[in-house]
Amino acid sequence: MAEENIDEIIQEILSEEKKVDEGKEEDLLPSEELYECPVCHHQVSEEAQFCPYCFAVFDENVDYKMLIETLIKKLKFLVPIANQLNVPKENVNLHIKEAKKYAAKEDYPSGYAHLHDAYFYLIKSVVERFSQELEKYEIMMGMNNEIRELYGKASGYLDEWDLENFITVFGQLKEKASELSKDLREYLEKLEEVENALAIARKFGIDTNKASNVVDTAKDIADDKKYSDAIKVLDEALTPIKDEIENAMGSFLTLVKEEVMRATYSGKGSAKKIIRLVREMKIYWDEGNLVKVLEKMDEISKEMSK
Template sequence: MGYPMGDEKIDEVIEEIVKEGRRKIIGEDILGEFQECPSCHHLIPINAKYCPYCFEILDEDVDMKFIIKELIDKLNYLARIATSRDIYVPALIDNIKTAKGYIKKGDLLTGHRLLQDSYIDLMYRITNSIIEEARRYRVLLKANPEARENFKKLENLAEEWDIEGAIKILLELEADYEDFSRALQNFLEELERAERAIGIAEDFGINTSIAVETIDMAKDEADNRNYKKARELLQNAFLPLKSDIERCMNETLDSIKNSVENIVYRDEITAKKIIKLLNELKFYWKEGNLITVLEKLEELKGEL
């Protein structure tokens, strides 16, 4: 496996610092053994005084006031995330008030338990909502290996209750999905024009079998979510017909040339429109945009 570079390297270093910081806080020996937290079932160091995931108390000597303060801070943080994600937990505020009431009376254990229950419930709601939202973007997974990898990362991060990391991956998936949607829409629009251009070419007496085969290949690529290749095929589908299209263009130009007098005397608007179409035809022919050339030829034919 190659050594990570650039942003990836920076992220790796930051992650190592965060992990090491967590080890120091909970007293983890790097080579120590692990146990399963009885509350949230995450693996934690066997000598940990409390679970860093759900704040389950594992040692009587732990600083309860510190744990409770951490819990309240985390709950406030999760509550803001829940609000931003339209996750409504009606009992949350009442539960926190009740917990603070017990704490004020000196019953730290009951207060802690109420806060912890609220924290775990809210954490599961948020992580589940992130995973459910990510599943909307599964259409990306078929043709995008990076999206598949990101989806796995997101599930792992959600399982580890790394909300910030999971949301970051979710935003990447969302951006990829928007790109995918735009590519799909662009392909469908171009496919519609290409199929219509086939009809125009056939009306001009052009054999379109080669172009039709290429368009079918483009559809196959689109079925595999390879829209870039699909669009390239659509754009190139009419190249084998170029000489036939040029012949039809010359025939149309000859018809216009032979009808100049009628066009000019018919009305000024028609003459100006034909001149405009001819200028557009010249531009698109030079550009090699044969689909648009066929569309312009059809418009010119309608004016004659």
């Protein structure tokens, strides 16, 4: 909770800076009463001449020329984003053209009205599109704290129509999410590999109980979404039955040797293939990759029963 409050406070400070940038700091002191903007429903100062979010005008004495300049700046930032998101442009270009015409005639209120329409339409569309994008990541919130935190921040920035900060945080969120889904994929692949290896081990009469216990531990860790830790545990799943595998491999290789000699003697081509597989198995054994050792034993045994 405390952290959330800090985020809120930072957010408030940042939005104050934005207002300072817009040159209206005297209208928006934090001590003032707030009320809801009737156009965009953000909380704004009671004494504000215009809404700092949607730029709706509350006081006709506002400096329209300044508002036009501000809106142009905002649109310059917004239009490329809208393009990227394939937001339909509707009448945006027309409004900008009209605004220029009125501004040239020094009819700033009419110029402002067109720019405001263009801006309000675009910002609403972009925020809506980003909300949909963000929602896709809601499902990943349970995966880890960092994701949850970034999601909360991103959605806060979006509520404030603070696109600059939203884009930064959303980028971090997407990166984190793809890292996590990579870990999840890797974990599932590894789990399948290890479980397959254990099935092979059982075919060779190896007692796999100790290894299965390790796999269960890895599954528990994965249930807590700690996939990279679970992968590390799986990497060592076969270590407790290394001696058993070695024994089984020893007696199996005796059989293999007999078969190879017999095959060579009768001129069968399979001897060559078996020898190649044994060589590969040896490399994995030297590396300590017990999963691959078992896979190779399985391959050799299949080759021999052909």
